[in-house]
């Protein structure tokens with residue numbers, strides 16, 4: 001999920017900086033398909049998270065455990081809200097998403113061009129919020145690994161265990 005999110009974030013930024021061209025439209029279609037796939041994956045992920053409780057956190061001060069819970073909740077909210085806001089932009093612009101050029105997905109809103117630009121700004125702002133939270137999340141994970149020397153990062157990236 002993390003790699004796919006970073007890739008689709010990068011694709012979104014690249015597309016938004018391009019002038020209108022057939023290549024831009026092609027890349028935008030890929031951006032939308034990848035985004036809809038991520039929306040399906042995060043839904044599965046949330047169901048999995050609700051069914052199976054995560055292992056208890058490593059011992060840490062109470063404020064850090066609270067901050068981690070808020071961070072995880074915010075990451076889930078953004079992983080949902082970002083693709084949904086992108087879908088709303090496209091719906092407001094009256095452009096259907098045809099997933100993999102095979103299936104036309106429903107429009108979330110009736111066509112309304114006046115809403116397309118503000119919704120695009122919402123999509124952009126949510127992405128900026130995600131970027132900031134991911135930076136804090138990664139720095140916190142590195143701090144656990146290097147300073148606290150606990151297993152938080154290894155639990156996120158189990159292949160590190162073998163290299164210890």
Ligand code: HEM
Nearest residue numbers: 008009012013016032035036038082083086087090124127
């Ligand atoms: C997790 C999934 C997604 C991520 C991380 C993501 C990320 C981004 C980013 C970073 C931008 C550039 C914002 C800017 O700087 O202006 C962007 C633009 C955009 N995204 Fe997404 N997006 C996702 C899903 C979607 C979906 C599902 C759709 C539509 C179905 C969509 C439609 C758009 C559109 C229409 C733009 C504007 C492109 C332009 O400026 O021409 N995105 N996205």
